[in-house]
Amino acid sequence: xxxxxxxxxxxxxxxxxxxxxxxxxxxxxxxxxxxxxxxxxxxxxxxxxxxxxxxxxxxxxxxxxxxxxxxxxxxxxxxxxxxxxxxxxxxxxxxxxxxxxxxxxxxxxxxxxxxxxxxxxxxxxxxxxxxxxxxxxxxxxxxxxxxxxxxxxxxxxxxxxxxxxxxxxxxxxxxxxxxxxxxxxxxxxxxxxxxxxxxxxxxxxxxxxxxxxxxxxxxxxxxxxxxxxxxxxxxxxxxxxxxxxxxxxxxxxxxxxxxxxxxxxxxxxxxxxxxxxxxxxxxxxxxxxxxxxxxxxxxxxxxxxxxxxxxxxxxxxxxxxxxxxxxxxxxxxxxxxx
Amino acid sequence: xxxxxxxxxxxxxxxxxxxxxxxxxxxxxxxxxxxxxxxxxxxxxxxxxxxxxxxxxxxxxxxxxxxxxxxxxxxxxxxxxxxxxxxxxxxxxxxxxxxxxxxxxxxxxxxxxxxxxxxxxxxxxxxxxxxxxxxxxxxxxxxxxxxxxxxxxxxxxxxxxxxxxxxxxxxxxxxxxxxxxxxxxxxxxxxxxxxxxxxxxxxxxxxxxxxxxxxxxxxxxxxxxxxxxxxxxxxxxxxxxxxxxxxxxxxxxxxxxxxxxxxxxxx
Numbered sequence: 247x248x249x250x251x252x253x254x255x256x257x258x259x260x261x262x263x264x265x266x267x268x269x270x271x272x273x274x275x276x277x278x279x280x281x282x283x284x285x286x287x288x289x290x291x292x293x294x295x296x297x298x299x300x301x302x303x304x305x306x307x308x309x310x311x312x313x314x315x316x317x318x319x320x321x322x323x324x325x326x327x328x329x330x331x332x333x334x335x336x337x338x339x340x341x342x343x344x345x346x347x348x349x350x351x352x353x354x355x356x357x358x359x360x361x362x363x364x365x366x367x368x369x370x371x372x373x374x375x376x377x378x379x380x381x382x383x384x385x386x387x388x389x390x391x392x393x394x395x396x397x398x399x400x401x402x403x404x405x406x407x408x409x410x411x412x413x414x415x416x417x418x419x420x421x422x423x424x425x426x427x428x429x430x431x432x433x434x435x436x437x438x439x440x441x442x443x444x445x446x447x448x449x450x451x452x453x454x455x456x457x458x459x460x461x462x463x464x465x466x467x468x469x470x471x472x473x474x475x476x477x478x479x480x481x482x483x484x485x486x487x488x489x490x491x492x493x494x495x496x497x498x499x500x501x502x503x504x505x506x507x508x509x510x511x512x513x514x515x516x517x518x519x520x521x522x523x524x525x526x527x528x529x530x531x532x533x534x535x536x537x538x539x540x541x542x543x544x545x546x547x548x549x550x551x552x553x554x555x556x557x558x559x560x561x562x563x564x565x566x567x568x569x570x571x572x573x574x575x576x577x578x579x580x581x582x583x584x
Numbered sequence: 585x586x587x588x589x590x591x592x593x594x595x596x597x598x599x600x601x602x603x604x605x606x607x608x609x610x611x612x613x614x615x616x617x618x619x620x621x622x623x624x625x626x627x628x629x630x631x632x633x634x635x636x637x638x639x640x641x642x643x644x645x646x647x648x649x650x651x652x653x654x655x656x657x658x659x660x661x662x663x664x665x666x667x668x669x670x671x672x673x674x675x676x677x678x679x680x681x682x683x684x685x686x687x688x689x690x691x692x693x694x695x696x697x698x699x700x701x702x703x704x705x706x707x708x709x710x711x712x713x714x715x716x717x718x719x720x721x722x723x724x725x726x727x728x729x730x731x732x733x734x735x736x737x738x739x740x741x742x743x744x745x746x747x748x749x750x751x752x753x754x755x756x757x758x759x760x761x762x763x764x765x766x767x768x769x770x771x772x773x774x775x776x777x778x779x780x781x782x783x784x785x786x787x788x789x790x791x792x793x794x795x796x797x798x799x800x801x802x803x804x805x806x807x808x809x810x811x812x813x814x815x816x817x818x819x820x821x822x823x824x825x826x827x828x829x830x831x832x833x834x835x836x837x838x839x840x841x842x843x844x845x846x847x848x849x850x851x
Contacts, residue, residue, distance in 0.1 A: 321684050323680050356677055356678050361602070367601070
């Protein structure tokens, strides 16, 4: 059972294929004493994307956007209502058990570890359950213990571990059987800064060493900035952005800010729209302008007309960009009603 | 199937070891279990201190019914893990964890929270069964000797089927644990008394609809040389394994259907 099984993978390099996938839930809501109203909720609404082997992808969106639902369909926990889904050429919901050998899953808020037993016991169970060859198991365990600094924790009952330690323990458990893809659902939720950094470093390392494909959902944009080369943004069940993190600024119609220090106080400087002065504080002024435009023209224009002493350009922070993106979508198209 | 048994052993083993980390609690609850389930039988003893027979059945005969029911139920209870509380596993989201493992989910649920404390009920039932077999006036034949263990095992399988079907139902309705308890605990209590105590319609129901009568009523009637409930033909005493197999097949089907319709929780 070791090694790769001869599965036919779809298009070249596409390890995860998601094509027009949707998930519709029937929801019954109580109306009055006995009457119940049925309506449908589209948790995931016709999403398409592919992920190549070895990619690290961040999957973000507000609560209830459909992140977890997507992960659950990719792992075979939920059956899609429509569309086509393949992971390593396998249809997850139909061959969930076969797929399980090739994927690792970490649920940030649930553990796969045995609460009352020493950490190592949970790993021994994985060893047998996944039928990991002995040599491979020993090798993987040693490497994971080293990378995740678990050496002193192996004999400690899981219930005595801190949240950060437990998370590291869970991540190791998900990787013992050499999965080709690792799904992490909120892997840094509730962790302190040190633990978060450690988890992120580890994910980069695993990806570099084993070319493990990583797909993580998160609320913490630093997870994305520090781990993922690609980000997908989902809102109301629809994919609203898929690309490099850097590109998010443009799509989000984010604005950069030019901060200028003038010789003395002035009324707000005159700049061509859409640039505008957003704040004045003594001789310092803040000018917002579209992130997609170069700052040079604006700088020249201000320098020509005002006694410019100093300047700096601030990139929009990603959090603000995404918040703005959601806000705009909410304004444009009110909630997906059914 | 073999894969399932292997997974069941692994998971159950982990839970046994987990349970052993609380030794005192283990001993106390094992003992408590023995006493609590024994109280049912004390109730029957008290009743017989006032009457000589119940619907024509003597104390050892009723004890035989009681013990067969308790032993079958005890075996099923031991083997069915957290099927009764599957709804709570689903509500807290931990059911998802079982679904991403490469072994059958039903085997994992069966082994889940496996607890040797449940041996208390089984030991108590077994002890009463031993006494009843000696004390009751039974005209032993080879077929009767064979029928007793067959009855206990088939009865356990019927109860397991009820547990599995109940677990499947809890995938739809996560707060349905009480409905299931009505059939399991309610069923096992009912089977402790002779069928003649109950109304005809109820007896028909547990014979033809939910065939709990095959756990002990029908085979016990044969062993004790009593008339069958509902005047069934003679061979039905040996039909329990078939009935059990049918129940298990239906329960398995219900489980598959339930699992396919699983909706998980919001996060």
